[in-house]
Amino acid sequence: MNNKIVFGSYVPVASPLHRLDPRMKLLMCIWYVILVFFANSWGTSLWLLAGLLLAMLMSHVSFRQYWQGLRPLAWVIVFTVAFQVLFSSGGRLYWHWGIMSITHDGLVNALIIFYRFMVIITASTVLTATTPTLRIADGLDCFMRPLKFLRVPVNQITLMLSIALRFIPTIMDEAGKITNAQRSRGMNFHQGTLVQRVRHLVPVLIPLFVNSFKRAEDLATAMEARGYDPDSPRTHFRQLHWRGCDTMTFVVMVLVTTILFLIRGGLL
Amino acid sequence: MVDAVTLTNVQFQYPNADRMILDGVSLRFPQGEWTAIIGRNGSGKSTLARLIDGLLLPKQGQVTVCNLPVTEENMTRVHQQVGIVFQNPDNQFVGATVADDVAFGLENRQVPLAKMRSRIQQALAAVDMTDLASAEPTMLSGGQKQRVAIAGILALKPQVIILDEATSMLDPAGRQLVLDLLQRLRTQQQYTIISITHDPTEMAIADRVVVLDGGQVIRQGDTATVLADVDLLRHVGVGVPAGQALRQALVDRGITVPARYFTEEEMVRWICQQL
Ligand SMILES: Nc1ncnc2c1ncn2[C@@H]1O[C@H](COP(=O)(O)OP(=O)(O)OP(=O)(O)O)[C@@H](O)[C@H]1O
Numbered sequence: 001m002n003n004k005i006v007f008g009s010y011v012p013v014a015s016p017l018h019r020l021d022p023r024m025k026l027l028m029c030i031w032y033v034i035l036v037f038f039a040n041s042w043g044t045s046l047w048l049l050a051g052l053l054l055a056m057l058m059s060h061v062s063f064r065q066y067w068q069g070l071r072p073l074a075w076v077i078v079f080t081v082a083f084q085v086l087f088s089s090g091g092r093l094y095w096h097w098g099i100m101s102i103t104h105d106g107l108v109n110a111l112i113i114f115y116r117f118m119v120i121i122t123a124s125t126v127l128t129a130t131t132p133t134l135r136i137a138d139g140l141d142c143f144m145r146p147l148k149f150l151r152v153p154v155n156q157i158t159l160m161l162s163i164a165l166r167f168i169p170t171i172m173d174e175a176g177k178i179t180n181a182q183r184s185r186g187m188n189f190h191q192g193t194l195v196q197r198v199r200h201l202v203p204v205l206i207p208l209f210v211n212s213f214k215r216a217e218d219l220a221t222a223m224e225a226r227g228y229d230p231d232s233p234r235t236h237f238r239q240l241h242w243r244g245c246d247t248m249t250f251v252v253m254v255l256v257t258t259i260l261f262l263i264r265g266g267l268l
Numbered sequence: 269m270v271d272a273v274t275l276t277n278v279q280f281q282y283p284n285a286d287r288m289i290l291d292g293v294s295l296r297f298p299q300g301e302w303t304a305i306i307g308r309n310g311s312g313k314s315t316l317a318r319l320i321d322g323l324l325l326p327k328q329g330q331v332t333v334c335n336l337p338v339t340e341e342n343m344t345r346v347h348q349q350v351g352i353v354f355q356n357p358d359n360q361f362v363g364a365t366v367a368d369d370v371a372f373g374l375e376n377r378q379v380p381l382a383k384m385r386s387r388i389q390q391a392l393a394a395v396d397m398t399d400l401a402s403a404e405p406t407m408l409s410g411g412q413k414q415r416v417a418i419a420g421i422l423a424l425k426p427q428v429i430i431l432d433e434a435t436s437m438l439d440p441a442g443r444q445l446v447l448d449l450l451q452r453l454r455t456q457q458q459y460t461i462i463s464i465t466h467d468p469t470e471m472a473i474a475d476r477v478v479v480l481d482g483g484q485v486i487r488q489g490d491t492a493t494v495l496a497d498v499d500l501l502r503h504v505g506v507g508v509p510a511g512q513a514l515r516q517a518l519v520d521r522g523i524t525v526p527a528r529y530f531t532e533e534e535m536v537r538w539i540c541q542q543l
């Protein structure tokens with residue numbers, strides 16, 4: 001349980017990447033995803049891949065753990081790539097059967113899609129593995145702050161987001177408990193046709209919903225009792241600190257971008 | 269003595285419920301004293317706590333907190349005077365970590381960051397949770413969450429502290445820790461403590477006891493007088509404190525014991541004298 005990560009979960013180890021400001025990491029991740037779409041050759045693609053590998057090494061999270069995190073998505077990737085290979089056309093034809101064919105352009109497209117898929121998902125896994133979800137929410141809060149002038153209730157939205165994140169494990173726990181309770185009453189979740197199995201979920205989902213509503217009501221009462229007023233200003237206990245290493249990371253990011261465009265322009 | 273909280277002829281009914289949950293309740297909670305509220309499940313204890321904090325408004329009658337009528341307009345100030353630790357520790361955990369949760373109330377009161385740190389530290393130390401300051405709620409046991417909830421209220425330093433079965437999940441050492449803490453707070457005479465409890469030890473420590481039954485106050489008075497009435501305690505189905513239970517057992521065997529309230533200590537001493 002401890003060293004196994006599911007997609008998007010945080011891995012609590014100490015690393016230079018863990019210590020970075022969430023705003024920097026969020027910016028870096030978003031920027032990287034944009035850059036991936038500018039990679040148009042072997043050189044540019046490998047350059048960006050090298051950048052990602054460096055970040056993965058600096059995160060002190062093992063490749064095995066990253067792979068465990070990605071594995072649930074493997075089927076989606078395989079399916080998309082296979083679809084590209086079999087159903088796109090153009091260039092030399094290698095094989096065909098009915099509407100399916102393997103062509104040169106199809107293979108190239110599939111490779112590009114495979115690359116983008118893997119690299120983008122891995123980059124976001126690096127972000128979530130090195131940053132607790134709540135810190136990501138803090139970073140988002142900061143980026144969304146300018147929206148306040150458009151009367152978007154940024155504080156409420158981010159508080160809502162962080163409470164929702166905080167309750168996901170609690171509700172998962174509860175789903176487990178209810179499932180066990182039903183099982184102890186003789187319910188078998190692993191038998192029967194698909195329709196029967198789906199029907200077996202009803203006695204799990206109904207108590208889960210009812211409990212969640214009750215929980216939300218209790219939570220709202222508790223928040224009110226502790227003086228929460230959505231319209232009043234609040235101070236913030238969790239602060240973000242921009243430090244030297246964040247600025248350095250920013251410089252590295254600018255360098256990576258510059259070199260990428262130099263390679264792309266044929267100057268390197 | 270000044271009253272921190274008063275209720276005058278309060279009636280309350282939940283919307284779309286046919287039964288009156290509280291019916292004509294009048295109570296006074298003297299400032300600086302510790303009052304225990306006891307009564308069977310569903311007798312309206314938690315409802316009473318919510319009425320005091322203005323989380324529910326009475327259908328009839330009046331509630332005042334520190335001379336402030338509990339009404340919509342005064343709500344912010346009422347919430348500042350009263351701190352409630354609710355019955356279910358899971359549903360009052362707002363923060364992402366223990367420290368964040370304790371900070372929540374302070375953030376709402378716009379306490380500056382520098383002060384917040386020390387108050388959170390103090391509050392966590394008081395409930396012996398300093399080591400777990402950065403733990404996430406899923407990693408905590410029920411009792412640990414109750415400690416955090418208590419710390420969250422202590423950090424706010426309210427005039428009136430209401431504990432709704434707040435020690436029900438604590439281990440004996442943890443419960444003793446919280447009770448000792450409350451006793452220390454009582455000696456400072458600034459805090460008015462209202463504890464809703466089924467625990468005989470906890471009620472025996474209080475200064476006064478209020479017994480709720482069927483939506484009404486059927487008995488109130490100082491602890492010794494109320495807890496001496498073993499028949500009443502049995503009637504409302506609450507536990508009898510150890511000293512009283514022992515006294516009753518002796519009486520049932522035909523031994524004459526003075527008809528007054530005995531703590532466990534006093535009972536032991538009395539028996540030793542008889543030997
Ligand atoms: N939100 C609600 N809506 C309708 N009825 C409610 C609601 N909350 C509580 N009640 C009813 O009000 C009555 C008193 O509830 P309350 O929670 O005050 O009891 P309690 O004395 O705190 O009990 P316990 O010892 O179990 O905590 C119960 O009969 C309950 O069914």
Ligand SMILES: [Mg+2]
Nearest residue numbers: 313314355432
């Ligand atoms: Mg209750």
